[in-house]
Amino acid sequence: MGKSCKWIFTQPQKELDAAQQFLLAPAAFRRGKNWPAVAVTALTGTRIRERRLLIGLSQADLARAAGISSSYLNLIEHNRRRIGGKLLVTLARALKVDPSHLSEGAGSELMGRLREAAATHPDIAVETARIEEFVGRFPGWSALLATQQQQGAELERRVAALADRLGHDPLLSAALHELLSRVAAIRSTASILADSPDLEQVWRDRFQRNLESDSARLAETSEGLVRFLDSPGETAPAVATPQDELHHFLAARGFRVAELEGGDQSLVEGLISGAVELRSAAGQALARDHLLAYAADAARLPLPGFLERAREMRLDPLKLARAHGLPLQMIMRRLASLPETETRGRIGLVVCDGAGALTFAKPPRDLSLPRHAPACALWPVFAALRAPGTPLRALVKRAGGEGQGLVSYSVAEVMRPDGFDGPEVVRAYMLLVPAALADVPPGPAEPVGGTCRLCPRADCPARREPSILSDGFDSESLTRNIGRQ
Amino acid sequence: MGHHVLLIEDEPNIVEAVRFILSRDGWKVSCHSDGASAVEAVARINPDVVVLDVMLPNRSGFDILRDLRGDSATAGVPVLMLTAKGQTKDRERAEMLGATAFMTKPFSNAEVLARLHMLVAP
Numbered sequence A: 001m002g003k004s005c006k007w008i009f010t011q012p013q014k015e016l017d018a019a020q021q022f023l024l025a026p027a028a029f030r031r032g033k034n035w036p037a038v039a040v041t042a043l044t045g046t047r048i049r050e051r052r053l054l055i056g057l058s059q060a061d062l063a064r065a066a067g068i069s070s071s072y073l074n075l076i077e078h079n080r081r082r083i084g085g086k087l088l089v090t091l092a093r094a095l096k097v098d099p100s101h102l103s104e105g106a107g108s109e110l111m112g113r114l115r116e117a118a119a120t121h122p123d124i125a126v127e128t129a130r131i132e133e134f135v136g137r138f139p140g141w142s143a144l145l146a147t148q149q150q151q152g153a154e155l156e157r158r159v160a161a162l163a164d165r166l167g168h169d170p171l172l173s174a175a176l177h178e179l180l181s182r183v184a185a186i187r188s189t190a191s192i193l194a195d196s197p198d199l200e201q202v203w204r205d206r207f208q209r210n211l212e213s214d215s216a217r218l219a220e221t222s223e224g225l226v227r228f229l230d231s232p233g234e235t236a237p238a239v240a241t242p243q244d245e246l247h248h249f250l251a252a253r254g255f256r257v258a259e260l261e262g263g264d265q266s267l268v269e270g271l272i273s274g275a276v277e278l279r280s281a282a283g284q285a286l287a288r289d290h291l292l293a294y295a296a297d298a299a300r301l302p303l304p305g306f307l308e309r310a311r312e313m314r315l316d317p318l319k320l321a322r323a324h325g326l327p328l329q330m331i332m333r334r335l336a337s338l339p340e341t342e343t344r345g346r347i348g349l350v351v352c353d354g355a356g357a358l359t360f361a362k363p364p365r366d367l368s369l370p371r372h373a374p375a376c377a378l379w380p381v382f383a384a385l386r387a388p389g390t391p392l393r394a395l396v397k398r399a400g401g402e403g404q405g406l407v408s409y410s411v412a413e414v415m416r417p418d419g420f421d422g423p424e425v426v427r428a429y430m431l432l433v434p435a436a437l438a439d440v441p442p443g444p445a446e447p448v449g450g451t452c453r454l455c456p457r458a459d460c461p462a463r464r465e466p467s468i469l470s471d472g473f474d475s476e477s478l479t480r481n482i483g484r485q
Numbered sequence B: 001m002g003h004h005v006l007l008i009e010d011e012p013n014i015v016e017a018v019r020f021i022l023s024r025d026g027w028k029v030s031c032h033s034d035g036a037s038a039v040e041a042v043a044r045i046n047p048d049v050v051v052l053d054v055m056l057p058n059r060s061g062f063d064i065l066r067d068l069r070g071d072s073a074t075a076g077v078p079v080l081m082l083t084a085k086g087q088t089k090d091r092e093r094a095e096m097l098g099a100t101a102f103m104t105k106p107f108s109n110a111e112v113l114a115r116l117h118m119l120v121a122p
Helices: A003-008 A013-024 A027-032 A044-055 A059-066 A070-077 A085-095 A104-120 A128-137 A139-168 A170-195 A201-230 A242-251 A265-273 A281-300 A303-312 A317-324 A328-336 A380-386 A475-483 B012-024 B038-045 B061-070 B088-097 B109-120
Strands: A348-353 A358-362 A392-398 A406-415 A425-434 A446-448 B004-008 B028-032 B049-053 B079-084 B101-105
Touching: A044 A070, A044 A085, A044 A128, A059 A070, A059 A085, A104 A128, A104 A139, A128 A139, A170 A201, A170 B012, A170 B079, A170 B101, A170 B109, A201 B012, A242 A281, A242 A358, A265 A281, A281 A328, A303 A317, A317 A328, A328 A348, A328 A406, A328 A425, A348 A380, A380 A392, A380 A406, A380 A425, B004 B012, B004 B038, B012 B028, B012 B109, B028 B038, B038 B061, B049 B061, B049 B109, B061 B079, B061 B088, B079 B088, B079 B109, B088 B101, B101 B109
Parallel strands: A392 A446, B004 B028, B004 B049, B049 B079, B079 B101
Antiparallel strands: A348 A358, A348 A425, A392 A406, A406 A425
């Protein structure tokens, strides 16, 4: 027996009479009367009576089945006698319901939901004071209403979560920004072409090429967004390529996967399945390869010892490779995964294939690495492609930038994954260490950029297209740059 | 040569188009694409007005704006912030950090010119 039921039967008789009057009074009369609080306490007796009438039992039959007198049952049904324990169980069995349906506790959760429902519509004059009576008399309707209230609340939570996701999901935000940037570029460029009938041909061609490239990227981004918005689950929006997915995944972790520092490759699948950034099978496959190599590297080069040695050798990958007797590429990957707080500077790493396409790019602090455009042809990593197996060291700095620049260490490896008769596959690595942390090679730093269009180096011998950052803006400077080729 | 505008934006085709229309309108245009060195670029170039994108490589436009407003040398330069349409929170954040004006992508060329003229008007 619950508290409230006990409370009922410890109240003065006068108040209990009021409860009875409340229950027995015509509805129209009840609405106009200011009933005392006691009239709305849990009414187990009322539920017993309602149930008995529902299944067509007479009071005498039920009393007989329960082994009590009809007059005593009458007192119970009118909430004038306390009931609980064995008698409640016996009555419930006779009424073919679970005892909890008769006790006050059974309805407490239900009543809570109904109160919530009433609170969500304060403009409707819900008879909250009669909630227990309602539950007792109409358990089916009460359950239906409470279920609908619960479903409504769940839907509201879901809508709020989705709204929050739309507003704060960094990947979705980036995808939307990308889409709107493409639209902005297309709109602006199209206006120039439409509003400038006298536009020089060289500019007209250039803007038309821009329109074409923007349209293609707009299509890619739009498809990714549509896939994302169509997906029922909590998957991340598609970014342009599987490489982008891997980049986002790693960038979100600072290019460091702390979970794999113990070298346990069995953790890789869990990391992939839990990553919202890795939504495509291709992106997951790329991540799998990367993470398995990461774990293997960590197993061979545990962090504390490697970090200490790396500091001693001023982050020189060749010296470290010799000291550990391990491949230079592995040392480079490991150096790029060191915590920035420990190395006191951000170490970048670029990996490209034999065609010069970047397959991995962790940017250092002072150099932007392009994700969708051809990279600067002056990067030493491309020189390494021409001399596989030969380590190269060079001092580079961002064209137009200040500071000491970066020491680059590059090497290319040649593989035949399919055996002697298979195709030759080349992969090149370039580690970029802030010059302040490394032994700097003699000679001036070579100015390099991210990609030609965003590089201000005016006299670049390797420029493949004019920069939009060059001084002046006229067709002469444009043709001069192109004519160099 | 007219007023000097520094465009901090990493989308090359936007930079090219906006630079074209501003140059044709008589503005001196400088461009910068990297977030990490953007504050230094503003201090060095000392433009009359800055157009600043929210999303940039290596550093967000919000962080750049905060630093610009925190440095007495750049605190007074008008900043036209480029935010994405519908991203109300971006606009609110930019406003809180001291952006002088806003423009949402996608924008029209006429809108760019009108906003910038307004910002440099005596």
